[in-house]
Amino acid sequence: xxxxxxxxxxxxxxxxxxxxxxxxxxxxxxxxxYKDDKLVSVEVIVPDDECRDGKPDKDKIRQKYxxxxxxxxxxxxxxx
Amino acid sequence: xxxxARRRDRPSELQVSPRAEWYDRNPxxxxxxxxxxxxxxxxxxxxxxxxxxTGKKAFIESLLIMIQRTAVATSAxxxxxxxxxxxxxxxxxxxxxxxxxxxxxxxxxxxGCLPSGFxxxxxxxxxxxxxTVDYWLDMVFCEFDA
Numbered sequence: 001x002x003x004x005x006x007x008x009x010x011x012x013x014x015x016x017x018x019x020x021x022x023x024x025x026x027x028x029x030x031x032x033x034y035k036d037d038k039l040v041s042v043e044v045i046v047p048d049d050e051c052r053d054g055k056p057d058k059d060k061i062r063q064k065y066x067x068x069x070x071x072x073x074x075x076x077x078x079x080x
Numbered sequence: 081x082x083x084x085a086r087r088r089d090r091p092s093e094l095q096v097s098p099r100a101e102w103y104d105r106n107p108x109x110x111x112x113x114x115x116x117x118x119x120x121x122x123x124x125x126x127x128x129x130x131x132x133x134t135g136k137k138a139f140i141e142s143l144l145i146m147i148q149r150t151a152v153a154t155s156a157x158x159x160x161x162x163x164x165x166x167x168x169x170x171x172x173x174x175x176x177x178x179x180x181x182x183x184x185x186x187x188x189x190x191x192g193c194l195p196s197g198f199x200x201x202x203x204x205x206x207x208x209x210x211x212t213v214d215y216w217l218d219m220v221f222c223e224f225d226a
Contacts, residue, residue, distance in 0.1 A: 008125075017124035017203060023131035029116035039125060066134045068197045 002051040003028065006080050008039045020044055021079035022056060023064075023071050056080060102139065102193075105225035109141075114202055116215040118150055121157070121206040127217060131199045137226045138198075140191035145173045146216040147204075148183030153211030161217050162203040170200070178211070196226055 006025075008018050018039045020027070024047055031043035050061050058077050065071035114127035132138045145161040156178035162169045170191055173184035194200065202217035 011124070015126070017126050017201075019126040019129065019201070022129070023199070024112075024129060026112055026128040027114060027125075029114065029119070039122070064133045065131065065197075068131070068134060071131065 108223045113218045118212040121208045124205045126201040129201045138194040142220040144218040146185040151212040153208035155209040157207030159206040
């Protein structure tokens, strides 16, 4: 498991809640950073088989979720 | 392992499949969890998310949600925890109490099998002003070859 700080996405047309744009993650309680009452970043735990050198890896994620439109795309990590 | 079943139309004959049972197809017991203590009011947050990898399925062994107020709010609102697939919730608990210790808990086993690409999230929300709540949202599941 890799523990990293990532951006939190606000609710939008795809997702009606604050979320992290990763297929599988667990937020670490107490690491939330708020700015103007909006949750902007948090530390998350990401599975080892989606990481390289302790960071989410685009190729590994695309391979693991091959054929799933939300994750098998070139800019999959652009919102992290 | 060989799967053996009796045919319905001919109960005296056995039907044999060379395919292993799901729990013998590269099983991987794993989990997702969020344990937040003294969490202040907030809008809806996906505390964890899990997507079933391609070529896999996942059998949910256990779900647990516990929410409990740990500090009195100035103005109490609903606080809740959900484990859900986008909108339909597998499990949902909520409470409006403003006494320390008020809350809900629910536990459920063998919820079902998730197909490849299916996503599940754990959600918390507290509409109060002031005060804090503890949250536990856990899922234990077994991932296996589809």
